[in-house]
Every structure is written in C-alpha cells, then in structure tokens.
Amino acid sequence: MHEDDIAAMMRALGHPVRLEILRIVSTRSENCCCNDVTDCLSLAQSTVSQHLKVLLDAGVIERQAQGTRNNYRVRTDRLDQFNAAVGAYLGKLGPSASACDRGLQPAS
Amino acid sequence: MHEDDIAAMMRALGHPVRLEILRIVSTRSENCCCNDVTDCLSLAQSTVSQHLKVLLDAGVIERQAQGTRNNYRVRTDRLDQFNAAVGAYLGKLGPSASACDRGLQPAS
DNA sequence: TGCTTCCATCGTCACAAAACGATAAAGAAA
DNA sequence: TTTCTTTATCGTTTTGTGACGATGGAAGCA
Numbered sequence: 001m002h003e004d005d006i007a008a009m010m011r012a013l014g015h016p017v018r019l020e021i022l023r024i025v026s027t028r029s030e031n032c033c034c035n036d037v038t039d040c041l042s043l044a045q046s047t048v049s050q051h052l053k054v055l056l057d058a059g060v061i062e063r064q065a066q067g068t069r070n071n072y073r074v075r076t077d078r079l080d081q082f083n084a085a086v087g088a089y090l091g092k093l094g095p096s097a098s099a100c101d102r103g104l105q106p107a108s
Numbered sequence: 109m110h111e112d113d114i115a116a117m118m119r120a121l122g123h124p125v126r127l128e129i130l131r132i133v134s135t136r137s138e139n140c141c142c143n144d145v146t147d148c149l150s151l152a153q154s155t156v157s158q159h160l161k162v163l164l165d166a167g168v169i170e171r172q173a174q175g176t177r178n179n180y181r182v183r184t185d186r187l188d189q190f191n192a193a194v195g196a197y198l199g200k201l202g203p204s205a206s207a208c209d210r211g212l213q214p215a216s
Numbered sequence: 217t218g219c220t221t222c223c224a225t226c227g228t229c230a231c232a233a234a235a236c237g238a239t240a241a242a243g244a245a246a
Numbered sequence: 247t248t249t250c251t252t253t254a255t256c257g258t259t260t261t262g263t264g265a266c267g268a269t270g271g272a273a274g275c276a
Contacts, residue, residue, distance in 0.1 A: 003124060003127050003128070004124050006121075006127065007121070007122055007123055007124045007126075007127050008122075009122075010118045010119070010121045010122035011118070011119065011122030011123070012122075013114075013115070013118045013122075014115055014116075014117075014118035014119030014120075014121075014122040015115055015119070015263095015264090016111060016112050016115045017264090018115075019111050019114065019115050019197075020111070022201065023200075023201065026200075026201040033222075033223085034222075034223055034224085035221090035222065035223080043264095043265075043266095044265070044266055044267075045222090045223070045224095046223085046224085046225080046226095046265080046266065046267075046268090047264070047265055047266070048223095049223060049224060049225085050224090050225095050263095050264075050265085051264090052224095053224080053225095065273095067222090067272095067273060067274065068221065068222050068223085068272065068273040068274060069221090069222060069223080069273090070222080070223070070224085074201055076201065079198045079201065080198075082198075083194060083195055083198050086191060086194060087191055087195070089127075090187045090188075090190075090191050092131075092134075093130065093131065093134040093182050093184065093187060123233095123234090125234095141252075141253085142252075142253055142254085143251090143252065143253080151235080151236095152235070152236055152237075153252090153253070153254095154235080154236065154237075154238090154253085154254085154255080154256095155234070155235055155236070156253095157253060157254060157255085158233090158234075158235085158254090158255095159234090160253095160254095161254080161255095162233095173243095175242095175243055175244065175252090176242065176243040176244060176251060176252050176253080177243090177251085177252060177253080178252080178253070178254085
C-alpha cells in the first residue's frame, strides 16, 4: 500500500458520517442496505448513497445486489491492510529515514 | 479519542502532500522550517504554510519559534494515540454489536 | 399489466479546500 | 538604520465536497 493509497483511504474515512456509516454497516454484516443506514441517520437517502459510494470507491466496503436491494458489507481485509500500512507509516516517522528523496540531502 | 477526533485527524492526513510534508518534517526532527519543506516540494511557500497549519491544527505537528524561523516537529505522542485509536476502532468493526444506537458507547 | 419499493444517478446550491501571488511583521545581519 | 530572510496571513480563483430533491431503471408484488 503506497502513500497515495493511504491518503485516499484516510480521506474516505475522514468524515464523521462515513465513520458512523461504517459502524452501522459492520453491525449488520449480512443484510445491510442503503435504507437501513438511512433510517439510522438524519440524512437524505441520496446523501447516504453518495457516502456509501465514497466508501465503496475507496474499497472500504463492498456491494452485493440481492433482488431490488443492495447489500453492503465491510471489507475487513482492506481495513486490516490499511491499519497495518498506517502503523508502518507512522512507525517510520519517529526514527530517521531517507526523506526529501527527490535528489536532496537528508539533513542539515 | 472520539470518533470525530479520529475523523478530523484522518482528514488532516488524507492528502498526499501533507503525508509527504509529515515525512519531510520527521526526517529533520530538530530544525525543520517552512522553507526547508518548500524546497523539497514544487509548491509555493504560502501553500506549504497552509498545509503546515492544517497539520498543526490537527495536532499532528508542533511549532516552535526560533528567531525568525519556525521549527516544526512531529508530535509522535499524538500519532501513537491516533494509531491506537484507529486500531481499536477498526478492530471493533469485525464482531457484532447493537446497531443504530446513537446513545450507547462501549469505550473511548 | 400495473403498482410499489429500492436506490444509484443527475442537477443544483452553498460552502470548503487547494493553489497562487502579494503583503506585512519580526528577527537577523549589514 | 537599512536591508535581508522567514513566514503567516490576506485576497482571489478554481476545483471539490456535502447536502438536497427529483428522476428513472430494475426487481418484486398485486
């Protein structure tokens, strides 16, 4: 997972409503559709659908059509992956590394 | 660390340039000023200063005036805190809980 | 065949974010 | 004092985001 991917995932998760949506979806693992989420929030259905799309595009959740409804599910694999990447990235920030590697010296 | 704080931190880190700035700052722990960062990036000084402010407001970095320059430093304590909070939050998303309870909170 | 439900998408609006140049304050250096 | 360096902030422009209502297509039910 590269820096840009981490940033993209961070941005997808960087909204209180989306974090809450993620929590809601996770608690109804098997059958959580857009309306279920909407019922839990004081937002319009279109707004919730949009947030779901953001999470979907970021790979945080997955969609599965079932008749007329769409079931959403948390992609725990991706979240684990993300969590590990964040830990690794932040862990590197303490000790010295090779930064500014666009052809510049490490430190002064 | 509460959900909104996590979201705020995520949003601050949810930009490729800011992740790179963070990395640059971390490698020059003791004396990293705005110009140092600007030299590493192809962005205007005012733009870099703005990004630094975002990171500063989110508590990701700290500022320390030294003469006419401002030294920035990574707040590893906050990042560790954030990392732990993210891990705890994402870890909760696997097992089942009681959904849609806006008034109940297991832990913080 | 209708009728209903689900929901992604479109169009729109208001506001936030990202980038820039210009500026001014404040310390260092001459 | 005068000049230079550093850099936060202002004003502006462009682009993005979040929210909404409305719409239409697809599946299920009458």
